[in-house]
Amino acid sequence: MTTHKLIIGNCMSMEEISDESVHLMITSPPYFNAPFDYKGLFKNYDQYLELLSGMAKEVYRVLQNGRIAVLIIDDMLVDGEKFPIVADATKIFQNAGFRYRDRIIWKKPDGYLRISRRSGVLLQHPYPMYFYPDNLLESILIFQKGRFNYNSIPKDVREKSKIDIKEFSENKWYMTLWEITNVLPGAPLEKEIAAFPEEIPYRIIKLFSYVGETVLDPFVGSGTTMKVAKALGRNSIGIEIKKSLIPIIKKKLGFEGQLNFDNHEDTFEIIVREGGKYGCIS
Numbered sequence: 001m002t003t004h005k006l007i008i009g010n011c012m013s014m015e016e017i018s019d020e021s022v023h024l025m026i027t028s029p030p031y032f033n034a035p036f037d038y039k040g041l042f043k044n045y046d047q048y049l050e051l052l053s054g055m056a057k058e059v060y061r062v063l064q065n066g067r068i069a070v071l072i073i074d075d076m077l078v079d080g081e082k083f084p085i086v087a088d089a090t091k092i093f094q095n096a097g098f099r100y101r102d103r104i105i106w107k108k109p110d111g112y113l114r115i116s117r118r119s120g121v122l123l124q125h126p127y128p129m130y131f132y133p134d135n136l137l138e139s140i141l142i143f144q145k146g147r148f149n150y151n152s153i154p155k156d157v158r159e160k161s162k163i164d165i166k167e168f169s170e171n172k173w174y175m176t177l178w179e180i181t182n183v184l185p186g187a188p189l190e191k192e193i194a195a196f197p198e199e200i201p202y203r204i205i206k207l208f209s210y211v212g213e214t215v216l217d218p219f220v221g222s223g224t225t226m227k228v229a230k231a232l233g234r235n236s237i238g239i240e241i242k243k244s245l246i247p248i249i250k251k252k253l254g255f256e257g258q259l260n261f262d263n264h265e266d267t268f269e270i271i272v273r274e275g276g277k278y279g280c281i282s
Contacts, residue, residue: 002212002266004226004236006249009273011218011239012054016271017062022237023213025059026204026225028072028196032083045083052089055218056096062216066148068208069098072106072196074138077118086139098143106138106200108182140178140200153210160233161210173203195221201228209234223249230266246270 007016032048033040042048059069071093076083090100119134153161168174183195201224205215211233217225220238222245229236230253238249255268 002230002233002235004230004253004255004266004268005238006220006226006246006268006270007237007239007273008241008243008246008271009239010241012051012058014058014062014218014239017216017237019061020064021214022062022216023064023067024205024209025063025069025216025218026072026201027070027217027219029219032076032085033078049088049092053092053096056093056098059216059218060096060098060145063145065146067145068101069093069143069145070204070208071141071143072138072200073141074135086141090141093141093143098145101144102142103176104140104142105177106140107177107179108136110136157210157212163206173207178203195224198224198228201225202232205229205232205234220249221245223252227252243272
């Protein structure tokens with residue numbers, strides 16, 4: 001049996017989640033004032049960093065000792081100004097108590113971008129100082145709360161959670177460069193949502209959690225992390241501020257009604273802070 005909870009509210013508060021009850025956090029915060037995501041959502045960059053800081057403190061509280069928090073994020077160009085989001089987010093998580101463990105670069109396909117107006121400036125002016133590159137990369141930042149006790153996991157759970165070495169090797173999970181196709185524009189459940197591909201949470205959940213544990217996504221969006229967690233036999237908690245995404249998340253997880261999954265009864269609950277519970281589907 002796996003359990004899945006969707007909380008509609010601001011992730012700077014995770015009042016519904018108990019201390020040290022989560023085993024892994026994966027999230028991709030909204031891009032700062034990006035025209036293709038949430039243009040003008042934040043009054044200024046400091047307000048954006050305050051959101052990340054509040055979220056990081058709550059993640060540290062709810063995460064078990066020794067466990068991993070993963071942030072999929074990158075620097076953002078807004079109205080000609082580049083914001084050092086990766087560096088600032090790293091400091092924010094360190095200040096919240098996390099240890100900076102690793103950084104993986106997610107590379108999107110070369111054909112994803114053509115020469116843009118920004119990089120094309122050099123074609124019009126082929127001289128020094130006119131170079132501005134287009135970005136095909138995002139950062140997958142990995143943080144850890146304390147040290148993990150490897151002896152705390154029962155042998156049967158370890159075996160159920162064993163990583164496929166062939167998959168690990170053939171798909172080059174061991175590298176700090178992951179070449180993964182992004183969610184393409186026009187995907188039916190990702191309209192107007194800057195979603196990451198399922199392959200990213202799939203790898204992270206397999207690498208940093210055990211079967212039956214709980215995965216949290218504080219900016220759950222269309223529910224990709226929850227969907228992958230469910231498919232891998234993990235519980236999930238998603239936090240999302242936009243109530244309008246509830247039908248998309250339910251559809252993505254297959255929770256329109258009663259559901260039998262691997263001969264177990266999965267449960268799905270939605271909590272809307274300003275209106276109480278919608279109820280539970282089991």
